[in-house]
Amino acid sequence: MLDEGEIRRFTSGLIEPAATLYAVQKMYGDRAKAKAMEAYGRLSDAHLLVTGVLAAGLLRINGA
Numbered sequence: 714m715l716d717e718g719e720i721r722r723f724t725s726g727l728i729e730p731a732a733t734l735y736a737v738q739k740m741y742g743d744r745a746k747a748k749a750m751e752a753y754g755r756l757s758d759a760h761l762l763v764t765g766v767l768a769a770g771l772l773r774i775n776g777a
Contacts, residue, residue, distance in 0.1 A: 715723075750757060
């Protein structure tokens with residue numbers, strides 16, 4: 714079992730690599746999302762429209 718001092722030493726040594734990994738994932742994830750949204754084009758609008766229609770119908774049925 715690790716004591717508090719050992720855990721802190723491991724933690725302090727791993728903060729920078731963890732932050733770097735997070736930054737790289739965030740940067741490339743944002744790029745991938747932008748490309749996907751561009752590729753989907755009008756499908757995103759259609760999805761929003763269908764979702765709105767379904768939600769309106771469910772709310773109408775639930776309120777009856």
